[in-house]
Amino acid sequence: MDYMQRLIERYPQLSEIRSDIEQAYRLLAASFESGGKLLVAGNGGSAADADHITGELMKGFVKKRRVTDGFAAKLRSADAESGAYLAAKLQQGLPAVSLAAHAAFVTATLNDNGGDLIYAQGVCALGASGDAFMGISTSGNSANVVYAVLTAKAKGLKTVALTGGTGGKIARLADCALVVPETETYLIQELHLPVYHALCLMLEERFFA
Numbered sequence: 001m002d003y004m005q006r007l008i009e010r011y012p013q014l015s016e017i018r019s020d021i022e023q024a025y026r027l028l029a030a031s032f033e034s035g036g037k038l039l040v041a042g043n044g045g046s047a048a049d050a051d052h053i054t055g056e057l058m059k060g061f062v063k064k065r066r067v068t069d070g071f072a073a074k075l076r077s078a079d080a081e082s083g084a085y086l087a088a089k090l091q092q093g094l095p096a097v098s099l100a101a102h103a104a105f106v107t108a109t110l111n112d113n114g115g116d117l118i119y120a121q122g123v124c125a126l127g128a129s130g131d132a133f134m135g136i137s138t139s140g141n142s143a144n145v146v147y148a149v150l151t152a153k154a155k156g157l158k159t160v161a162l163t164g165g166t167g168g169k170i171a172r173l174a175d176c177a178l179v180v181p182e183t184e185t186y187l188i189q190e191l192h193l194p195v196y197h198a199l200c201l202m203l204e205e206r207f208f209a
Helices: 001-011 012-033 043-057 068-079 080-089 103-112 115-126 142-152 168-173 185-207
Strands: 037-044 096-098 132-136 158-164 176-180
Touching: 001 012, 012 037, 012 103, 012 132, 012 158, 012 176, 012 185, 037 043, 037 115, 043 096, 043 103, 043 132, 043 185, 068 080, 115 142, 132 142, 132 176, 142 158, 142 168, 158 168, 158 185, 168 176, 176 185
Parallel strands: 037 096, 037 132, 132 158, 158 176
Antiparallel strands: none
16 A cells, blocks of 8 residues: 555645655664664653554554464464464564653653753663664754754664754754644644654555565
């Protein structure tokens, strides 16, 4: 299915960033193909978007993504009854981590080092060359997301910015910038969701066809 075409048909205003969305897809696909993972971060509603993105990638989105026959056999070999249950229920996933989801770590960093470092520290601890980082900020200027992009680049991660308005600092720093054509925060967020849904659908189609 041509998810990109469906996206543009439903949201014609996104046609002006179609090539950027396609670039982001290629960047993320290359990272997953090389064995990398995706780290995602944002604040407020964008933190919820980070969780949402990882949820779509780590299990079936519109496909069942059944485990391979080889893995299913290993599960059944470990325990016939429970293994058969797991083989029937588990789904293949793409490795993705929402850096907003670790309450103890985030609050410890906030308390000890400052809120502008919560995502940079997460990238420093979890990121590796070949991984990808997606920073979500409606203004593009959230300090903790900016610092995370800089840390990701220093560690050899490919970076994607999901933002709006003029794109802000993260659009200038990232390898690929998705700047949706809105300026009001809630309107930017309303366009972020279909953009990252399309990316997740395209990645699922690629890896679990």
